[in-house]
Amino acid sequence: MASERCAVIRVDQIVKDFRPGFGLRRKRVLHGVTFEVHEGEIFGFVGPNGAGKTTTLKILMGLIRPTSGSASILGCDVSESEFRNQIGFLPENPYFYPFLTAREILDFYARLCGVDSRSRAERVSGLLEVVHLSHAADARLRTFSKGMLQRVGVAQALINDPKVVFLDEPMSGLDPIGRKEIRDVILALRAAGKTVFMTTHILHDVEMICDRVAIIVNGTIRHQGCIEDFLPDATVSTGIVLSQLPAQIAVEMEERFSVEMRGLGERVELTIPAKRVQDVLEMALAAGAQVISVTPHKGSLEEVFLNAVREEEGSG
Amino acid sequence: MKSLLRIQALAFNTFREALRNKLLYTLLGFGVLMIGSGVLLATLSYVDVDEILQDVGMGAIRFFSAGIAIFIGIGLIHSEVDRRTIFTILSKPVSRSEFLVGKWAGLTITVWLQLGLMAMAFAGVSWMAGAPLGADHAVAIALIGLELMVLVAIATFFSAFTTPMLAAFFTVGIWMIGHLSRDLRALGERSEVESVSWMSDLIFTLVPDFEVFNMTLQAVHGLEISAGEIQLAIVYAAGYTISTLLLGSMIFSRRDFK
Numbered sequence: 001m002a003s004e005r006c007a008v009i010r011v012d013q014i015v016k017d018f019r020p021g022f023g024l025r026r027k028r029v030l031h032g033v034t035f036e037v038h039e040g041e042i043f044g045f046v047g048p049n050g051a052g053k054t055t056t057l058k059i060l061m062g063l064i065r066p067t068s069g070s071a072s073i074l075g076c077d078v079s080e081s082e083f084r085n086q087i088g089f090l091p092e093n094p095y096f097y098p099f100l101t102a103r104e105i106l107d108f109y110a111r112l113c114g115v116d117s118r119s120r121a122e123r124v125s126g127l128l129e130v131v132h133l134s135h136a137a138d139a140r141l142r143t144f145s146k147g148m149l150q151r152v153g154v155a156q157a158l159i160n161d162p163k164v165v166f167l168d169e170p171m172s173g174l175d176p177i178g179r180k181e182i183r184d185v186i187l188a189l190r191a192a193g194k195t196v197f198m199t200t201h202i203l204h205d206v207e208m209i210c211d212r213v214a215i216i217v218n219g220t221i222r223h224q225g226c227i228e229d230f231l232p233d234a235t236v237s238t239g240i241v242l243s244q245l246p247a248q249i250a251v252e253m254e255e256r257f258s259v260e261m262r263g264l265g266e267r268v269e270l271t272i273p274a275k276r277v278q279d280v281l282e283m284a285l286a287a288g289a290q291v292i293s294v295t296p297h298k299g300s301l302e303e304v305f306l307n308a309v310r311e312e313e314g315s316g
Numbered sequence: 317m318k319s320l321l322r323i324q325a326l327a328f329n330t331f332r333e334a335l336r337n338k339l340l341y342t343l344l345g346f347g348v349l350m351i352g353s354g355v356l357l358a359t360l361s362y363v364d365v366d367e368i369l370q371d372v373g374m375g376a377i378r379f380f381s382a383g384i385a386i387f388i389g390i391g392l393i394h395s396e397v398d399r400r401t402i403f404t405i406l407s408k409p410v411s412r413s414e415f416l417v418g419k420w421a422g423l424t425i426t427v428w429l430q431l432g433l434m435a436m437a438f439a440g441v442s443w444m445a446g447a448p449l450g451a452d453h454a455v456a457i458a459l460i461g462l463e464l465m466v467l468v469a470i471a472t473f474f475s476a477f478t479t480p481m482l483a484a485f486f487t488v489g490i491w492m493i494g495h496l497s498r499d500l501r502a503l504g505e506r507s508e509v510e511s512v513s514w515m516s517d518l519i520f521t522l523v524p525d526f527e528v529f530n531m532t533l534q535a536v537h538g539l540e541i542s543a544g545e546i547q548l549a550i551v552y553a554a555g556y557t558i559s560t561l562l563l564g565s566m567i568f569s570r571r572d573f574k
Contacts, residue, residue, distance in 0.1 A: 018574070058403075058573065058574075061403070061406070061407045062406065062407075063403060063406060063407075063572070063573040064572045064573060064574070065570070065572060081409050081410065081411045082409055083409075084407060084408055084409040084410075085408075085409045087407070088407075089403070089404065089407035091400060091403040091404060091407075093400075094400075094403075094404065095399050095400050095401055096401065096404075097329070097333060097401065099332065099333065099336050100332075108325060108329055109404070109408060111321065111322070111324075111325035112322050112325055112326070112405065112408040112409070112410050113408050113409060114318050114321065114322070114409070153404075156404060160408070166407075
């Protein structure tokens with residue numbers, strides 16, 4: 001479905017070299033990064049620390065110029081500034097002028113985006129409500145917690161009602177409730193037809209909300225595609241919790257079915273290969289054991305991510 | 317039009333931020349104190365009491381205003397990069413030139429405001445001491461305002477690509493040389509070594525001649541300030557400010573924000 005939509009972000013063979021210090025030696029941090037983000041999707045850009053996520057994002061924001069390659073957003077080269085009226089950006093750990101209030105800082109960004117004076121106050125109040133900061137609208141930002149600043153950051157990224165939103169670690173520093181709120185905002189953006197590009201370390205969030213993912217390791221894209229492609233349907237293993245399992249049967253199960261066993265008081269938790277579930281359950285029930293739960297374990301994005309990192313370390 | 321509105325928003329924000337800088341009030345306080353101390357210094361002389369009073373006052377205004385322009389200006393861009401506030405600003409439809417001009421305009425308004433306060437202190441002290449005050453004094457102080465405008469542009473220029481320490485070093489150096497460049501040129505002309513003469517000419521051409529804005533002598537001693545001198549100062553200030561900001565924008569546009 002996603003591939004049929006038009007690409008709103010195109011990154012083509014981006015290379016970036018930095019010169020550490022004053023020497024002539026250059027360090028390559030991006031090695032021909034290429035990907036596309038389609039209209040109306042949530043795209044997760046995942047990678048370990050120092051992989052090149054923020055550098056790629058800064059190139060898209062025009063904060064860094066690529067050494068070679070090209071990048072465009074909504075068909076415009078990223079070095080231009082006028083199209084930026086149609087995008088929003090939340091940097092990692094955003095910092096704002098501490099002497100301003102939440103309302104004042106949003107008003108400042110609205111002015112920069114050319115939001116007219118009639119709709120500015122309304123837009124600012126609306127966004128403060130969206131990020132649950134209406135109660136602190138007139139408090140100075142110096143009194144805000146990290147989580148509150150993050151929410152101000154999300155609000156400023158949406159001040160111009162952008163078509164494409166870039167979020168660098170949007171869940172960083174948020175408690176579980178805050179993360180849920182930001183997740184809901186991101187999902188609402190997709191529902192409104194916006195495109196969201198987000199970098200994050202929290203793979204669980206990516207699994208929950210992203211349509212497509214790219215994994216970058218050491219400046220190279222290792223995997224990219226739909227989130228379903230990363231999560232195999234086949235069950236890898238199954239967890240079964242039993243009670244009243246005779247000890248003799250437990251020993252026999254361990255030997256016959258390669259079962260991993262863990263005692264939980266009177267209960268016992270078994271982790272078994274998916275294909276042996278039927279055999280283990282029949283044996284347990286025949287021995288008079290009671291089945292408390294059966295949980296299939298599937299492959300996760302985390303495994304794909306860790307494998308990509310290990311592959312890179314192995315080749316490096 | 318949209319560009320002007322963005323510059324206005326940036327300038328207003330810079331103005332608000334500069335008003336929270338403690339250095340501004342420290343230097344302003346010292347400046348006013350120095351203007352007041354002119355009364356004491358004048359009592360040391362039996363002749364030209366009014367002139368000494370006003371000479372010290374004008375000197376204090378120029379020196380402390382320049383201090384404010386330089387020491388707030390040098391950190392103007394650097395602090396935005398250091399605190400990463402520039403990331404969210406430049407992700408909006410704001411060009412780097414607009415950002416630079418906005419910062420310059422905000423600080424120029426701030427130094428003009430403090431110049432106005434020092435001028436009021438100067439007028440108050442002169443009035444209490446019974447020293448003459450005329451339009452020439454106002455013109456001389458307005459020309460200090462033009463000098464500050466150029467100085468803020470130079471500080472902003474260096475702040476766009478170097479550290480505050482280096483920016484301070486370069487800006488203070490240019491300001492001092494700019495006040496001495498006429499003397500340097502005169503010395504160079506008298507020198508028999510051709511390279512010395514050539515070098516003093518080069519310095520005079522490259523570094524702004526800040527003495528163009530110095531009408532203290534005329535104002536304090538009741539000499540006429542001609543319309544030509546005022547026009548020259550205005551054109552000179554505009555030319556230097558625009559070219560410095562243009563050059564600064566070109567360098568700033570090529571800068572990476574890691």
